[in-house]
Amino acid sequence: MLERFYRSLYRIRRVEEEIARVYPHDKIKSPVHLSIGQEAIAVAVCEALAADDVVYGTYRGHAMYLAKGGDLRQMIAELYGKATGCTHGQGGSMHLIDPEAGVMGASAVVGTTIANAVGHAYALKYRRSKAIVASFFGDGATEEGVFHESLNFAALKRLPIVFVCENNSYAIHTHQLRRQAQANIAERARAYGMPAERLDYDVLRLHQHVQAAVEALRAGEPGPFFFECKTYRWKEHVGPGEDFHLGYRMPQEAEPWLADDQVARLAAMIDPLRRQQMEGEVECEIEVAFAFAELSPEPKPEARSDDALRRAGTATPVSSARMVHDRKMVDRKMPRTGLRAAA
Numbered sequence: 001m002l003e004r005f006y007r008s009l010y011r012i013r014r015v016e017e018e019i020a021r022v023y024p025h026d027k028i029k030s031p032v033h034l035s036i037g038q039e040a041i042a043v044a045v046c047e048a049l050a051a052d053d054v055v056y057g058t059y060r061g062h063a064m065y066l067a068k069g070g071d072l073r074q075m076i077a078e079l080y081g082k083a084t085g086c087t088h089g090q091g092g093s094m095h096l097i098d099p100e101a102g103v104m105g106a107s108a109v110v111g112t113t114i115a116n117a118v119g120h121a122y123a124l125k126y127r128r129s130k131a132i133v134a135s136f137f138g139d140g141a142t143e144e145g146v147f148h149e150s151l152n153f154a155a156l157k158r159l160p161i162v163f164v165c166e167n168n169s170y171a172i173h174t175h176q177l178r179r180q181a182q183a184n185i186a187e188r189a190r191a192y193g194m195p196a197e198r199l200d201y202d203v204l205r206l207h208q209h210v211q212a213a214v215e216a217l218r219a220g221e222p223g224p225f226f227f228e229c230k231t232y233r234w235k236e237h238v239g240p241g242e243d244f245h246l247g248y249r250m251p252q253e254a255e256p257w258l259a260d261d262q263v264a265r266l267a268a269m270i271d272p273l274r275r276q277q278m279e280g281e282v283e284c285e286i287e288v289a290f291a292f293a294e295l296s297p298e299p300k301p302e303a304r305s306d307d308a309l310r311r312a313g314t315a316t317p318v319s320s321a322r323m324v325h326d327r328k329m330v331d332r333k334m335p336r337t338g339l340r341a342a343a
């Protein structure tokens, strides 16, 4: 288990470091919101999930996408705006999706995927599926109306969903204490009628808590469960650099978080030879993924207009084919067979 956790943590960290390194060369065509320093939450949660479970997240979604098994090559190609990207180069870093792996989507619009996740959980319950949903969002998202509506509905319907608030204390440059009168988010979630815990940044403990919730849901216990996970963003809100010079936060504030790095912590717990081997494998995989993105073709202009038409609801035959394909992807995660049983 330790090795799996370390591989996942190290992989996410190194992928994002590589993104930060490449970013100034302007090959990456989308803004990037890095989760360096926050990886432990995605790993702890996704390691508790099964292949059939699904996740919904945010524009700061590389960690969740990778931890759940999203395809790395398609992710990097997506950042490069290439046709081989997971949304054919049209969504960029903020809209990663890989339905085959249970990564159902992410959005640049704060809070929106919480409602998508709840809708998915409602469908799963209706279809008597054993699968569960994890919904990732930031502390800023808990100020959105959709957060409150979604929690209320999920609690009312006792849905199989785990809410995961990645509380890094900031919404862009504004500290939580300057935005929220009641800063204990777990306490607010509890008021909606669900068990809610506030957890420290410790990948193994986080995992234990989420695992217990997932097991309870699988055993048929009613959901939802809520976890407020304290964490810290090391990099600037958006982009590859640091932003302590901006003055909205002080470097001293980061020190305890840097000292508590979960990647380094687990690295020290693994056999050095085994660790070297895993790191080598991950480095190769990353190199291949960036080469794949570099060599991949740009999307054809007609593919772009086709997707634009699809969004506008005037589907062409080609875009209809894409819709059928997309629908199939969703159905694989949510089999229709249960419908009859539930009806």
Ligand SMILES: Cc1ncc(C[n+]2csc(CCOP(=O)(O)OP(=O)(O)O)c2C)c(N)n1
Residues within 6 Å of the ligand: 060, 108, 109, 110, 111, 137, 138, 139, 140, 141, 142, 168, 170, 171, 172, 237
């Ligand atoms: C509905 C909406 N309002 C405002 C924004 C602008 N915005 C982008 S990121 C962000 C901060 C969100 O903070 P948080 O949810 O804590 O996530 P974090 O960036 O810390 O991971 C805001 C306000 C947006 N994208 N969508």
Ligand SMILES: [Mg+2]
Residues within 6 Å of the ligand: 138, 139, 140, 166, 167, 168, 169, 170, 171, 172
């Ligand atoms: Mg935040």
